[in-house]
Amino acid sequence: MPLDTTTVQTLAELFAQGATNNDAVRALGIDKSTAARYRTRLGFGPAPKRPAPNRSTLTVEQKVMTFMRSVEGGHMEWAGRRTKNTGTPVFTHHERTYTARSIAFRAHTGRDPEGYVTAECDQPEWCVAPAHLEDEPGRTRARAALAVITGRATSLVECNRGHATAEHRRYLPDGAPYCGACHAEAKHARQAAA
Ligand SMILES: [Zn+2]
Ligand SMILES: [Zn+2]
Structure with missing residues (x-):
């Protein structure tokens, strides 16, 4: 009409x-x-989609915090879901599954992590406190500093298989150095053999 x-x-x-x-x-x-x-x-585009009424209005960075429980020492425990196999803390936001530590890292630093995220405090098994998390570069920096303190810093420029130290040197949580490239190659070889 x-x-x-x-x-x-x-x-x-x-x-x-x-x-x-x-x-x-x-x-x-x-x-x-x-x-x-x-x-x-009248020249108007398609009507805007209404979010479903039960859809969370929180951002993904806000949602991850709702599963955190503060405990002594500034650490935080995960009160949400975990993956069956590895026990990795995960949660769902708007039908997508996220790794808790990756999003907590982003909430704290304002950027996406490089590589995987670990807690570098004294409770690495379970802590998810955003301020205690490091990604690959941050973890390597922190552990390299520890290697210096514990007298395990190396002056070698490459490992005994020729990988450049500056690029591939990684550290265990206690500051013990190892070659990341050798480690990755050994892991691939194990997976290929399996
Ligand atoms: Zn912690
Ligand atoms: Zn190597």
């Missing part, structure tokens, strides 16, 4: 405010196909 000028004007205002076709049907008593036709004619 054709609409009178006043109705068209009201309709244009409603669309401009983000109203859906259903909103227009309810507000003006017009039928839905008319609302859709005028939406196109």
Whole structure:
């Protein structure tokens, strides 16, 4: 049905405010196909999708914090779900599954981690406190500093298989150095043999 000028004007205002076709049907008593036709004619794009009513309004960084429980020493325990095989803390946000430590790291630093994220405090098994987490570069820096303190820093420029120290040197939590490239090669060889 054709609409009178006043109705068209009201309709244009409603669309401009983000109203859906259903909103227009309810507000003006017009039928839905008319609302859709005028939406196109007035030059408005498709109506914005409404989030499902039970959809979390939290950001993914806010959601991860809802599963954290503060404990003594500034550490935090994970009160959410874990993966069956490895026990990695995970959670779901808007139908997607995330690793808790990766998102907690991002919440704390404002950037995505490089490589995997570990707790570098004295409770690495279970701690998920954002301030205690490090990604690959941060972990290597922290452990390299520990290697210096414990007298295990190396002056060699490459490992005994020729991998450059500057690029491949990694450290165990106690500061003991090892070659990351050799470690990765050995792991691949084990997986290929399995
Ligand atoms: Zn901790
Ligand atoms: Zn090596």
